Amino acid sequence: MTRQLAGHLIVECLAAQGVTHAFGVPGESFLAVLDGFHTYGEAVRFVTCRQEGGAAFMAEAHGKLTGRPGVCFVTRGPGATNASIGVHTAFQDSTPMVLFIGDVGSDFRDREAFQEVDFQSFFGPSTKGMAKRVERIDDAARIPEYIARAFATAMAGRPGPVVLVLPEDMLREMVDVPALPRVEPVPIGADAAAIARLQQMLMQAERPFVIAGGPGWTPAAARDLQCFAEAWQLPVGNAFRFQDTFDNHHPLYAGDVGIGINPALAQRVRDADLVLALGPRLGEMTTGGYTLLQAPRPLQTLVHVHAGADELNRVYQADLAINATPGPLAAALAVLPAPASVPWAENTRAAAADYLANLVPQPLPGDIDMPAIVAALQKHLPADAVLTNGAGNFASWVHRFFRHHGLAKGHKTQLAPTVGAMGYGVPAGIAASIATGRTAFTIAGDGDFLMNGQELATAMQHGGKSIVLLLDNGMFGTIRMHQEREYPTNVGANSGTRLHNPDFCALAQAYGYAAEKVVRTEEFEPALQRALARDTGTLILVPLDPEVISTRGTLAAITRKALTQLG
Structure with missing residues (x-):
């Protein structure tokens, strides 16, 4: 030794x-x-x-x-x-x-x-x-x-x-002591009696709904979850910023349960008579501020599965709490015998139809059509590309319109902070590129980018190649949105939210990244293709109309219109 x-x-x-x-x-x-x-x-x-x-x-x-x-x-x-x-x-x-x-x-x-x-x-x-x-x-x-x-x-x-x-x-x-061998995580198996009770609850349900997410999902577990959902024809929603847990292209997918939730999906969760929360902690964002599921005792029958025993019955008193990790849980559910038909099949089809309808965008002001830009990402990014973002209104474009193929296809493809930390997306994309060699795409706002944009130098030094889509609207958009909602008499005041920004393209180039500025929607697709073909990272700058601060429409403009109508 x-x-x-x-x-x-x-x-x-x-x-x-x-x-x-x-x-x-x-x-x-x-x-x-x-x-x-x-x-x-x-x-x-x-x-x-x-x-x-x-x-x-x-x-x-x-x-x-x-x-x-x-x-x-x-x-x-x-x-x-x-x-x-x-x-x-x-x-x-x-x-x-x-x-x-x-x-x-x-x-x-x-x-x-x-x-x-x-x-x-x-x-x-x-x-x-x-x-x-x-x-x-x-x-x-x-x-x-x-x-x-x-x-x-x-x-x-x-x-x-x-x-x-x-x-x-x-x-x-x-x-002169030796290193100890590699430690492996200890899986927590699902109790057979609990799984049998879950099956009984399903047999008695009329409007069940699955919320999948949380840590520990593997491709094998995601495939088992898909088998379970298919056998029972269950509508599945992914928890906040765990949108790659269940395939977004699957006919049973109902949408993401998080910030900016589709109102039809929110109502569907409220109307469910049985909610199967498979893996998520059921935090504030996934529960719509603890309103989709009322705390501490939901109106719906709740089955809560989580790997941490301390999380069970901490916020929500579940009708059935199961301490299990995703692998053993999904494996048990995948072989759970299902009836030949279920009474909620039409409800499941309607949930999927609501999700698809929510992908249809509404007209927005300015020369940039963000849903069309996300469509270009969907078309050209590899299926195993890693999408990253920090915190800000800008993230809602990919959250709503980008469709992850899901872990069942073999790869985790979303890195986003459920904690809502700004500055996360740029370093996360660089880490993904350095560690995996896969395509890493980051969407960032101007305020978000400036918190950790210096890590582009890290990418250049260590061979990272990320693509950064930077939406520049000259403000902290999310806070501006909240200001206009909570203090409408001060609309346009922009207290503390206006930003004086640098020349982002010149800044990126100073670090060694390529940089392009896109001012019209039709310019984005070829810029993206050039970025994918380059040997180094690329920043694509998109100046965005300050009024475009919400995927539900131009919230600032809507607020002003409402105030005008009120006199």
Whole structure:
């Protein structure tokens, strides 16, 4: 057994866990680990990012794509607090992730030393915290134990982030302990009696509805879900920002249950007599602010399946709560005997028809037809392309009009923050491109892009090739929309929401990306084709009429019209 620096052992342990990429910003507090990446560089690639928030988003996106913990390294104090946005995203999105923080030396601890932070208090694990576990490694010989436990914890039950704190002096110790073997997630099987009761509930139902989503879905589980839905002719909606769980092209698909939900779909969920929530946490966005399903006791009969036992009956008191991970659950449902016919078949067909009708756009002002642009994406992007976005009104265009083929086809294709974090889309797309080599397409708003646009430099340095569609309307559109709804007497005031933007094309080119400006709809399709053919990334800038801030129409214009009619 070779004696080595503790910092080197950490990288060896990551390699043993199957880690291929670690994202981060270098810091003097973990120089020994950086030296370890030099030694084990062929096994684990350190991706040098430009800001810790972008690095943490990349790690979170990697965790979403692979189902195994995404890894991020940052330094103490400012580095860790910058990275906290990615940890919070991983927590609310139920994404496995491990954040390593280089910390002050043990001899300086508890003196408020340079950049010192109490990470137990800051990330404190709880149902309201940011991490599932926060641990400090003071004994270098126990590094393999801590890392194996971190990976196991991150993937167990409801997945989430784990924080490991690395004192600088500990990393410089010499050790001769081996890395532990790769940890695999422990599947939670569905109880046979519970599945039998679910079957009985279905037999008694007249208007059932499935909401699928949450973490842990694999292509095999998604195919089993599809078999179950087909056997029972069930209408299926995907939970908020888990739109790739069930194939959007399938005749049983009813639409996404999230922000900007189709009103017909919302009513269908309310009118259901049985809701099968298979995997989602049933958070605020999926439940329409806890109105589609009333908390704590829904009007509908509720079957809630979730991998985290603590999530069951925490917000909603379910008629049947099943603690199971998607794989075993879907496998059990796929072979559940179904009757020859069901009384809700016509309701299922109507739900699918409502979804298709909602894909028909309404006229919008200006020279840019966003639904037509999304149609061009549908036509030219490969079926396994990864679509990413941050938070903002702009995201609703792809959420409503783009149709994911779904995990059943073999790939996860949506990376979007259910936590609603701005600045997520650009680094997530870059991480997807670097780690998978698949086409990565990002839609971003001007405010959203400027939060992490600097990571285009990371893409250029590490061979990433993302395509960024940047919608520039000169404002924080979502907040403007809320302003005009909540304070209509101040319509047009734009308090705090107007943006003075740079020349985005010149900025992208300065980083090394190609850049094109599209001012008419017909210019977008050839620009997209050129972007797909390039060896480097591309930014496509689309100036958008400020009135076009909602897929339901021009909300600002509608508000003004209503005020005019009211005198």
